[in-house]
Amino acid sequence: MSDTFAGKQVRIARHGTLDDDTVQTPGLIRNVAFDGRNPDAEHLSAFLSVVRPGAVTAAHHHGDQETVLYVVSGRSRFRWGERLEHAAEAGPGDFVFVPSHLIHQEINASTEFETVWAVVRSGVNPVVVNLPELDAYIEHAAIEYTTPQ
Numbered sequence: 001m002s003d004t005f006a007g008k009q010v011r012i013a014r015h016g017t018l019d020d021d022t023v024q025t026p027g028l029i030r031n032v033a034f035d036g037r038n039p040d041a042e043h044l045s046a047f048l049s050v051v052r053p054g055a056v057t058a059a060h061h062h063g064d065q066e067t068v069l070y071v072v073s074g075r076s077r078f079r080w081g082e083r084l085e086h087a088a089e090a091g092p093g094d095f096v097f098v099p100s101h102l103i104h105q106e107i108n109a110s111t112e113f114e115t116v117w118a119v120v121r122s123g124v125n126p127v128v129v130n131l132p133e134l135d136a137y138i139e140h141a142a143i144e145y146t147t148p149q
Helices: 132-137
Strands: 028-034 045-051 067-073 076-080 086-090 095-098 104-107 115-121
Touching (some): 076 095
Antiparallel strands (some): 045 115, 076 086
16 A cells, blocks of 8 residues: 555534635625645535525635535525626525636525525635625625624
8 A cells, every 4th residue: 555545534514513714705604624724625615504594694605615515505696797787596405516717606695594505615724805895796685694703
């Protein structure tokens, strides 16, 4: 056996042990399963996102990172484009792919229920580039939240 696998192992992030010590967005809570703190991570990070009822994100992108979301529960609307001119919705069981550098916004249109996503990104450290210059084009929140401290 080669030394390629020396010290590497399967790692399990148990539901109750996810870490919220990462970049947060008002109305959206990220709980990290794996990121650059995982000693074996070279290309991917994974986290669980909970989007509060009526919450939206600002216009943003994730630099060179590609993102895949799996909608666990709730219904999400995604807007994207130079002026967020495109839109699509996804529900439980749907996968959503967000290309690198694509400007987008996530919306929970329900004011009653959370939306939960399992998320995988093509980088071990979070990249969130907020674009406040696009605030004129965003969909506004039905309920305002502040970033968790």
